[in-house]
Amino acid sequence: MATTAKKKPVSKKTTLFDEKAPPGLVDPKLLRHLQEHFGFDGFKQNQGAIIKSLLSGKDTFVIMPTGGGKSLCYQLPAMMSEGVAIIVSPLIALMKNQVDLVRGYSAKDNVAHFLNSTLTKKQIKVV
Structure with missing residues (x-):
């Protein structure tokens, strides 16, 4: 006998996207930040x-x-927002690749960091 899991309702605060969804209208402010960053x-x-x-x-x-x-879907909002964005990978x-990519687009060296088991205690303190 096959069983099926009950689907939990999606929160009204949650938006789902997949590659088949039609693109929406793009805010000119977002386009400006995309070009800038x-x-x-x-x-x-x-x-x-x-x-x-x-x-x-x-x-x-x-x-x-x-x-x-x-990647751009979390990188651009992080660069547009105040504070710190934490991305788990x-x-x-991939962590190193993403940090190098963001640093390549930004004039600020400290715009992105990664934290993992390969870092020394001194490097961890910098992060």
Whole structure:
């Protein structure tokens, strides 16, 4: 006998996105920040709507393929917002790659850091 799990209702504060959803209208302010921080003229698929959702404080679940532009969806809001953004990644190589990428787009050296088991105590203090 097969069993099926009951689906929990999605919070009204949560927005779901996947690669099949139609792109929404993009806020000109977001495009300006995209150009300023990354030098791009436009967003891929739903990036603009996803970023707008995050900046409005909504829990946002994104499913996109490799190369679909997920990283920009958390990098741009982090660069537009005050404070610190913490991104959790299970892959040390991906952490370094993402930090190097953001540092390459920013004039500030301290714009991004990573914390993992390969760092010395001195490096951890800097982070």
